[in-house]
Structures are given as C-alpha cells and as structure tokens.
Amino acid sequence: MKIVDVKCAVIGSSPVIRIVTDAGIDGYAQAETWKPFLKPYILAFRDALIGLDPTDVERVMLRIRQRGGFKPWGAVVSIIEMALWDIAGKAAGVPVYKLLGGKVRDRVRVYNGAVREPMTGFAPEDYAWSCRAMRAAGEGFTIVKQPIGFHSRMRVEVPDFFYGDPEAGGMHGAHDRGLLTERGLKHMVACVAAMKEELGDEIGLALDCGPGWTVPDAIRFARAVEPFNLVWLEDMLTGDYSPFVNADVYRDLTLSTSTPIHTGEQIYLRQNFKPLIESKAVNIIGPDPCDVGGIAELKWIAEYADLHGILMAPHGTANGLLGLAALVQVCAALPHNYVAFEYTVGDPPWWYDIVDGLPKPLVVDGHIMVWDAPGLGVTLNAEKARPYLTEEDHVFFD
Known part of the structure; x- marks a missing residue:
C-alpha cells in the first residue's frame, strides 16, 4: 500500500486531513477548530509523504517529526500521525487501540471543559450558576473544569484584579501576566468555594488557571484552595501557547502544596515532557494528541509518566469529533495513571450530521464506551459533508 495523495480542507474552521492510498483506504484526522491557518502547512508535507507505506507509521513519522514544534505547529505532524493510524487500523480490520497494545478499559472517562453556557459575569454566584448547569448536563460528567484567573476575563471584569493593565488580545492563546492583588486572590478563592458548594463531593472540580501567574501567587492560591480537594490546577505558570516548559519552576510550585498541579497541553514530543516527568515537576500531565505528535506519542508519554508516579489527563477541548475518536482509541490503551480526557464537541453542531459511527448517546455517566x-x-460522510466545503476545497472528497 502506498500514499498517493494528501489533501486538506477547512470544514467549519477545522483543518481536516485526508491521506489517500492506492488501496482505496483513506485516513482522516482533524486539528483544533481554531487553526484554519494550518492548511498550507499541512499541504507542504504532501511531497514528503507520497509513495510511502502508511501502515509503517513510525517509519513515516521519522521523516517528518522534526518539522513540528510547540503548539500550534505540532498539530500538522500530529494529525498526519492520527490519519496514518486510521489507515493502518482499517487495513488490518481492527480498531486502532488494538495496534496500540489493546484495551485496558472498556469505557473511558471524560471531563467536561466544553459543554457549558456562556457566563455573563465572573462573580462567585456566576460560577455557582455555571457549575449548577454543568452538574445538570445529561452526560453525567464526574469531573468538570472551569476557567479562572488569567485564563478567564476576571483580569478584565474584576476591578483591581492584578497589578497590571489587561492587554492580551488578538491571536488566540495570548494571556496577560502579573502579580495578583489581595482582592484578586480572595475573589478567586470565593469563586472556588461557591463552585464546590454546588458540586459537593460528587463531582470533581478542576481549574484552568492561566498561564500568567507569578510563582508566589500560584503557591498562595494552591495552598488557599487545599481544603476544597480540587482535582487539579492547570497551566498556572506555562501552558496553552507557551513555547517552553519551565519544569524547575513548576517543581517549586508542586512541592509547596497538596493541591495537584497539571500542565502540558502545548508541549510537542516526549523529549519535551522528559524534564517535567523525571523531576516530578507536576502531579498530572495533559498532552493533547493534536499537538504532542499524535496518539502513539501520547501513549509513550503516559507510560513514562506512570513509571514516575505522574497521572495523565489529556487535553482535547477543541479537537472536534475526529479528534475525539482518536482520544477514545488511545485512552482505551493507556495505563492506570489515566484519569480522564477533556471532552470535545462538534463545532459547529452540524459536525454531528457529517460524522458516522459515534455511539448514541455518546457520553453516559461521564464515560464513553470504546467502539x-x-x-x-468513525467516518466522515462525504455526501453530507460536501455542502460545507468551500469552493477552494470542493475536490477534497474526489
């Protein structure tokens, strides 16, 4: 089997790759919904892939892995890898998890970072309302994640939140950074208390915090919320689009508190997780398969983390339904340090009409059954998807 073409279309706002073979088997994968600018970069890999056997996944990846980088640039290599696994599984007649070592679990836990109504404010009562709605969601999530601090509009909406002027804007992933005021710190603790009052001990609460925090503020806040038994605090110091890791600084934070510390969504490749893992700089890591280099890369990282007593909770909030399928496959095969992956939704909602093969209902009691x-x-239904193609991409399925 040989690769004969590589195509990319922006469907909605998601770059979708189609790897075409001479055996009539195609592989599909999808990058995050806010990365349409990646399309020409994806197509730049076409000549490097033509003529290769797509079922020799690692051999292909050795040719292209060096061309990726920290988020968002690792996404191209990552979705190529996932599309290759899609082909390999179809060619063998087995689900991808079989090729990754087989199932460890029959269902995978997901946490809710995406099913929410927009908040109209950032006061404790607003966060309580949001958690009340998330608790009532039909998916029965057992862990929910809320944005707070510099990963929210608190820095703009809460007066005197930090010693600085909010300036972040423009490109997605831009964040403000600075020293919190006492008022800002107390405000966040009050919001946490309000959320836990709604969720009780039945639903775990994780917080998406930044990046943007100073180390002293991160330590003060992590200690202040210790009585609330949070599942984790995410990306306080680096994360999101930070093109670096700062493992030594994270270690200072992690050793100062009993609240679990989490990071890793922006990191590309196992080599860049090595300092976090080997120094035990965090308690939980959260690589994103659409940024880290793919699903086999994520599994390697999970296994190495497990050797060092570090938990795994993969990121994935904007990976779309093809990304969700990849997460289900790899998370079924992860070791017992797996906690949950971040549930991702179809965006726009018509994505549910153009992807075949998803179970209905998709999430039951906070879990997805492994198919x-x-x-x-899952299959991208060409007939139903074609109306959503732009004129530029009209030959994507041809």
Missing part, C-alpha cells in the same frame, strides 16, 4: 470499528472507528 470496535476499524481504524479510528
């Missing part, structure tokens, strides 16, 4: 269809186990 057994070959490859990633």
Whole structure:
C-alpha cells in the first residue's frame, strides 16, 4: 500500500486531513477548530509523504517529526500521525487501540471543559450558576473544569484584579501576566468555594488557571484552595501557547502544596515532557494528541509518566469529533495513571450530521464506551459533508 495523495480542507474552521492510498483506504484526522491557518502547512508535507507505506507509521513519522514544534505547529505532524493510524487500523480490520497494545478499559472517562453556557459575569454566584448547569448536563460528567484567573476575563471584569493593565488580545492563546492583588486572590478563592458548594463531593472540580501567574501567587492560591480537594490546577505558570516548559519552576510550585498541579497541553514530543516527568515537576500531565505528535506519542508519554508516579489527563477541548475518536482509541490503551480526557464537541453542531459511527448517546455517566470499528472507528460522510466545503476545497472528497 502506498500514499498517493494528501489533501486538506477547512470544514467549519477545522483543518481536516485526508491521506489517500492506492488501496482505496483513506485516513482522516482533524486539528483544533481554531487553526484554519494550518492548511498550507499541512499541504507542504504532501511531497514528503507520497509513495510511502502508511501502515509503517513510525517509519513515516521519522521523516517528518522534526518539522513540528510547540503548539500550534505540532498539530500538522500530529494529525498526519492520527490519519496514518486510521489507515493502518482499517487495513488490518481492527480498531486502532488494538495496534496500540489493546484495551485496558472498556469505557473511558471524560471531563467536561466544553459543554457549558456562556457566563455573563465572573462573580462567585456566576460560577455557582455555571457549575449548577454543568452538574445538570445529561452526560453525567464526574469531573468538570472551569476557567479562572488569567485564563478567564476576571483580569478584565474584576476591578483591581492584578497589578497590571489587561492587554492580551488578538491571536488566540495570548494571556496577560502579573502579580495578583489581595482582592484578586480572595475573589478567586470565593469563586472556588461557591463552585464546590454546588458540586459537593460528587463531582470533581478542576481549574484552568492561566498561564500568567507569578510563582508566589500560584503557591498562595494552591495552598488557599487545599481544603476544597480540587482535582487539579492547570497551566498556572506555562501552558496553552507557551513555547517552553519551565519544569524547575513548576517543581517549586508542586512541592509547596497538596493541591495537584497539571500542565502540558502545548508541549510537542516526549523529549519535551522528559524534564517535567523525571523531576516530578507536576502531579498530572495533559498532552493533547493534536499537538504532542499524535496518539502513539501520547501513549509513550503516559507510560513514562506512570513509571514516575505522574497521572495523565489529556487535553482535547477543541479537537472536534475526529479528534475525539482518536482520544477514545488511545485512552482505551493507556495505563492506570489515566484519569480522564477533556471532552470535545462538534463545532459547529452540524459536525454531528457529517460524522458516522459515534455511539448514541455518546457520553453516559461521564464515560464513553470504546467502539470496535476499524481504524479510528468513525467516518466522515462525504455526501453530507460536501455542502460545507468551500469552493477552494470542493475536490477534497474526489
């Protein structure tokens, strides 16, 4: 089997790759919904892939892995890898998890970072309302994640939140950074108390915090919320689009508190997780398969983290339904340090009409049952998807 073409279309706002083979088997994968600018970069890999056997996944990846980088630039290599696994599974007639070592679990836990109504304010009562709605969601999530601090509009909406002027804007992922005021710190603790009052001990609460915090503020806040038994504090110091890790600084934070510390969504490749893991700089890591280099890369990182007593909770909030399928496959095969992956939704909602193979209902009691269809186990329905193609991409399915 040989690769004969590589195509990319922006469907909605998601770059979708289609790897075409001479055996009539195609592989599909999807990058985050806010990365349409990646399309020409994806197509730049076409000549490097033509003529290769897509089922020799690692051999292909050795040719292209060095061309990626920290988020967002690792996404191209990552979705190529996932599309290759899709082909390999279809060619073998087995789900991808079988090629990754087989299932460790029949269902995978997901946490809610995406199913929410927009908040109209950032006071404790607003966060309580949001958690009340998330608790009532039909998916039955057992862990929810809320944005707070510099990962929210608190820095703009809460007067005198920090010693600085909010300036972040423009490109997605830009964040303000600075020293919190006492008022800002107390405000966040009050919001946490209000959320835990709604969720109780039945639903775990994680917080998406930044980046943007100073180390003293991160330590003060992590200690202040210790009585609330949070699942984790995410990306306080680096994360999101930070093109670096700062493992030594994270270690200072982690050793100062009993509140679990989490990071890693922006990191590309296992080599860049090595200092976090080997120094035990955090308690939980959260690589994103659409940024870290793919699903086999994520599994390697999870296994190495497990050797060092570090938990795994992969990121994935904007990876779309093809990204969700990839997460289900790899998380089924992860070791017991797996906690949950971040649930991702179809955006826009018509994505649910153009992807075949998803179970209905998709999430039950906060879990997704692992399906057994070959490859990633879902299919992009060409007939239904074609109306959503732009004129530029009209030959994507041809």
